[in-house]
Amino acid sequence: EVLLVESGGGLVQPGGSLRLSCVVSGFTLSDHYMDWVRQAPGKGLEWVGRTRYKASSYTTEYAASVKGRFTISRDDSKNSVYLQMNSLRTEDTAVYYCTSGVFVPYYFAYWGQGTLVTVSS
Amino acid sequence: DIQLTQSPSFLSASVGDRVTITCRASLGITSDLAWYQQKPGKAPNLLIYAASTLQSGVPSRFSGSGSGTEFTLTISSLQPEDFATYYCQQFKSYPLAFGPGTKVDIK
Numbered sequence: 281e282v283l284l285v286e287s288g289g290g291l292v293q294p295g296g297s298l299r300l301s302c303v304v305s306g307f308t309l310s311d312h313y314m315d316w317v318r319q320a321p322g323k324g325l326e327w328v329g330r331t332r333y334k335a336s337s338y339t340t341e342y343a344a345s346v347k348g349r350f351t352i353s354r355d356d357s358k359n360s361v362y363l364q365m366n367s368l369r370t371e372d373t374a375v376y377y378c379t380s381g382v383f384v385p386y387y388f389a390y391w392g393q394g395t396l397v398t399v400s401s
Numbered sequence: 402d403i404q405l406t407q408s409p410s411f412l413s414a415s416v417g418d419r420v421t422i423t424c425r426a427s428l429g430i431t432s433d434l435a436w437y438q439q440k441p442g443k444a445p446n447l448l449i450y451a452a453s454t455l456q457s458g459v460p461s462r463f464s465g466s467g468s469g470t471e472f473t474l475t476i477s478s479l480q481p482e483d484f485a486t487y488y489c490q491q492f493k494s495y496p497l498a499f500g501p502g503t504k505v506d507i508k
Contacts, residue, residue, distance in 0.1 A: 315497070317445075325437075325445065325488055325499040341495045344402075377444055384450055386492055387435050391444035 282306035289395030302378030424489035
């Protein structure tokens with residue numbers, strides 16, 4: 281069974297940092313792209329960024345709204361993907377999901393349950 | 402960047418109705434489009450990928466069509482569990498934008 285479980289959310293002050301983790305099981309992480317998607321309260325879905333698989337040298341892509349502030353990394357040996365968020369702003373408040381296609385490459389077939397990040401003073 | 406629009410933004414329908422949602426891309430995206438269903442407090446659920454391929458386990462009353470810049474999601478006979486918000490997403494180029502969503506509510 282494919283599972284993705286996020287953790288690390290919480291309350292942080294503007295300008296602060298937070299690192300989210302996504303632990304996966306049921307598939308070989310090194311063979312798959314992984315993405316982060318967020319959803320602000322009462323709003324739509326926003327793609328945050330992507331880490332490609334080992335065969336593509338783990339290269340990354342980011343949305344303009346987070347580029348230079350957020351960094352996606354992964355540790356395939358720990359079945360984990362990370363979202364390091366720096367210089368947080370109130371508009372970064374959202375539920376953050378990790379997602380992957382797994383058996384449907386490139387699309388978002390599997391999702392975690394999400395973790396809430398609240399940026400507020 | 403490729404922008405997606407959806408119409409309508411809100412749809413009120415009855416059980417048994419045929420429902421169609423449209424997604425339009427600002428540039429051609431061939432068939433690199435997916436549709437998701439999201440219920441309150443839950444993660445999105447992939448319904449359709451590559452514009453018209455039904456994801457495993459999704460009921461056959463859902464179908465997708467289109468290519469280029471115009472796409473549709475059709476629910477042939479709306480069921481009580483289908484009341485939700487639906488999003489399209491393009492996979493042609495970065496950023497991988499979502500549409501703004503269509504909320505399907507009970508009439």
